[in-house]
Structure formats: C-alpha cells, structure tokens
Amino acid sequence: MALAMENSEKDAARAILRWYAEMGVDEAVAAAPADLQTWGKTERSPAPKPRAEPISAGPVATPIFDSQTLAVPADEAIASAKAIAAGCDSFEALERAVLDFEGCPLKAGARNTVFADGVPGADLLVIGEAPGRDEDSIGKPFVGRAGQLLDKMLAAIGRSRTENVLISNVIYWRPPGNRTPTPIETSICRPFVDRLIDITKPKALVLAGGAPTQALLGLKGIMRARGVWREIETSDGTPIPVMPIFHPAFLLRQPANKRLAWHDLLSLQARLTED
Ligand code: URA
Numbered sequence: 001m002a003l004a005m006e007n008s009e010k011d012a013a014r015a016i017l018r019w020y021a022e023m024g025v026d027e028a029v030a031a032a033p034a035d036l037q038t039w040g041k042t043e044r045s046p047a048p049k050p051r052a053e054p055i056s057a058g059p060v061a062t063p064i065f066d067s068q069t070l071a072v073p074a075d076e077a078i079a080s081a082k083a084i085a086a087g088c089d090s091f092e093a094l095e096r097a098v099l100d101f102e103g104c105p106l107k108a109g110a111r112n113t114v115f116a117d118g119v120p121g122a123d124l125l126v127i128g129e130a131p132g133r134d135e136d137s138i139g140k141p142f143v144g145r146a147g148q149l150l151d152k153m154l155a156a157i158g159r160s161r162t163e164n165v166l167i168s169n170v171i172y173w174r175p176p177g178n179r180t181p182t183p184i185e186t187s188i189c190r191p192f193v194d195r196l197i198d199i200t201k202p203k204a205l206v207l208a209g210g211a212p213t214q215a216l217l218g219l220k221g222i223m224r225a226r227g228v229w230r231e232i233e234t235s236d237g238t239p240i241p242v243m244p245i246f247h248p249a250f251l252l253r254q255p256a257n258k259r260l261a262w263h264d265l266l267s268l269q270a271r272l273t274e275d
Helices: 007-022 074-086 091-100 105-109 133-138 145-155 183-200 210-217 248-253 255-273
Strands: 116-118 124-128 166-169 204-208 230-233 239-245
Touching: 074 091, 074 183, 091 183, 124 145, 124 183, 124 210, 145 248, 166 183, 183 210, 204 210, 204 255, 210 230, 210 239, 239 255, 248 255
Parallel strands: 124 166, 124 204, 204 239
Antiparallel strands: 116 166, 230 239
16 A cells, blocks of 8 residues: 555645635644534434433533534524623623633634723724634734724724724634624624623724624625714613724725725714714
C-alpha cells in the first residue's frame, strides 16, 4: 500500500484548503464538526435504545440541551433568552447574562462572547451585525478594519467609545467563516438586543448595515433604508429614534458611498444635539 499521497490527492487537498480559505474558514476552532445546517430543526434521527433500564426513575430536571444533537431546540432557546433578558435590570446584569447564555449554537465555535464596548450610559447606541475574526479573538465589537473606520466616522461628529457611545451587535458570537447569521440565530440573540435598548434608552440608535436594519426594523435594502429616521418602542413604550447607516465594511469596499455616509452622520449629529 502506498503511504505517500499521490500528486492528484495533494492537488485535491490543496484545492479544498484553498476553497476553505476563500470561504473565510481560516482557523480550526473545534475538534469535532458541528452540523449547523440541521441545528434547531424539529425532526431529528431517532434516539438509540437505552442499553439498560435506569436504576431509579425519580424526578428529572428538563435538560435544555437535546441529548442527541447537543443543541438547544430553537424555540426553547428563544424562550430562555426572553426570560433571562427580562430579568436583567442593568447593563452589567445583561452583559453577565449574555456571557453565561448557552442557548446559541454559534457559541460552540466562537472564542469569545462579544457583547458591547463603550459607555453604557451614552445617549448614542450603535448596533452592528456580528463579530468577525478580530472581534472574536479580542471579545469586543468593531475592533478590526471596519471598526477602525467606524471609530473615525464617530470621531468626525465628536463621538468616541471612551466617552459617549455604546457599540454592540445583533449577534454575540462569530458565525463560522463570517457567514450571514441565520434567522434562528438572530431570533435567539434578539431578546438581549431589545433589553439592551430598553435599559440604555438611547437618544439615538444607529443600525450599522443591512443585517441589524432587517432584524430590528424588518426592512430589506440598506440603500433605501439608510439615512431615514424611524422609531422603535422599548418594552415600556418609550419611543427611540433609529437610523440605519452603511456598514463601515461596505464603505471600505465602496468608498464612493462615504459621501452619503457623511450626510447620515451629520443628520445623526443634529439629532443628538437637539433638545
Ligand atoms: N462588523 C460588525 O457588524 N460588527 C462587529 O463587531 C465587527 C464587524
């Protein structure tokens, strides 16, 4: 049996690695693969028969994890997130709750939970999409190239995360290969996002990019949604002005749109300085 790889096998292996790299899979994060495509679906393969009868059949706590897939069923995860988020009365409690939350399958493949960065009492809250590789390794939102551009954009209107802005995302764990978060993943994180808005009650909420715009306003198409002020309500009915803007990563790819982004920033500055 030939132990050495044939050249054709090496070429095939190189081709697979190249494909992984192109898809953004640039590091191994878990020893065993997780099938995220089938996660959360109600139909599962039948459970294997128990090898022996249990010794005692006393009351058993309902496990949140499915013993076959080690995944939390989506509806249970969403219900659990809602209950936990509703019980949080401060930014610190909410942050702790998100760090401890085990209901989102993305957590299994992430290095860090990325909740928020900046000043919790700030009157400006910026919500983006999801952590990327840099955010995942550091545990803070918007710290990569896009984050640096976001910081510059905010600085242009006198805002910084050390003084007067809070930054978060609609997803708290890096999706593998930076893929778009699924609607289920977004729904699981959503109660925490809503609670963050409830607790901080910002004077202005900015949605950076199409994903948070779709998640929080139900609007598709950032080209049309950007720059327009709308309102959402907190759980106690407080109206919060909200405006979508271009995602800074999009502006890095298409700098010609910075002109429109500047227009939106001026509108934001005007809103924040209003009485
Ligand atoms: N893009 C986002 O939307 N959020 C981050 O935290 C980083 C990049």
